[in-house]
Amino acid sequence: AQSVTQPDIHITVSEGASLELRCNYSYGATPYLFWYVQSPGQGLQLLLKYFSGDTLVQGIKGFEAEFKRSQSSFNLRKPSVHWSDAAEYFCAVGAEEGGSYIPTFGRGTSLIVHP
Amino acid sequence: DARVTQTPRHKVTEMGQEVTMRCQPILGHNTVFWYRQTMMQGLELLAYFRNRAPLDDSGMPKDRFSAEMPDATLATLKIQPSEPRDSAVYFCASVPGLARIENYNEQFFGPGTRLTVL
Secondary structure, three states: OEEOOOOOOOEEEEEOEEEEEEEEEEEOOEEEEEEEEEOOOOEEEEEEEEOOOOOOOEEEEOOEEEEEHHHHHHEEOOOOHHHOEEEEEEEEEEEEEEEEEEEEEEEEEEEEEEE | OOOOEEEOOOEEEOOOOOEEEEOOOOOOOOEEEEEEEOOOOEEEEEEEEOOEEEEEEEOOOOOEEEEEEEOOEEEEEEEEEOOOHOEEEEEEEEEEEOOHHHHEEEEEEEEEEEEEOO
């Protein structure tokens, strides 16, 4: 069965600083990987996804993620964080089950942005 | 702007009471998921439907939880009787098509129902 580990429960950065959120996955086949963001009181919103091809994926809001098969990682990055980026971030790995796609989510990383 | 809607947004009830949460997926989305989010367990998949048929509800406590999709515009999650450990935020998400990998798109999440069982 697939699994996702987000080793950092909380990350604190200053506004304007760079950001990297870590995600490691476990899956026996080619993974389908996702990053979602959850603002307080809201549902999850997709930031970006990786299926195949270029291992550096661009997403919305200036985020990018790099798939590294050798490290089983899919870390999320942003060169300059804005205060509005403060939120909960979830990494997910997808697996096919009976013709449907079923994602497994990590526990999430809470991003705190200092002014 | 098509969105997944969930009602109620907040629910406070007493232990033993029945709770019904409703979800209206985006029109045309064939696959609907129910998740539960807690601080301790994170985001857990409870059940999902494809074309209104339940495909997997192994994540759901069968003795008290039930999920149905009476029509294409409504999915329900019912807890009877409710217990304090059911307190959580319950999310519904829908996906266009059949959630098959070759045409997979993102899951569209509703805003959630925050349930508190006293």
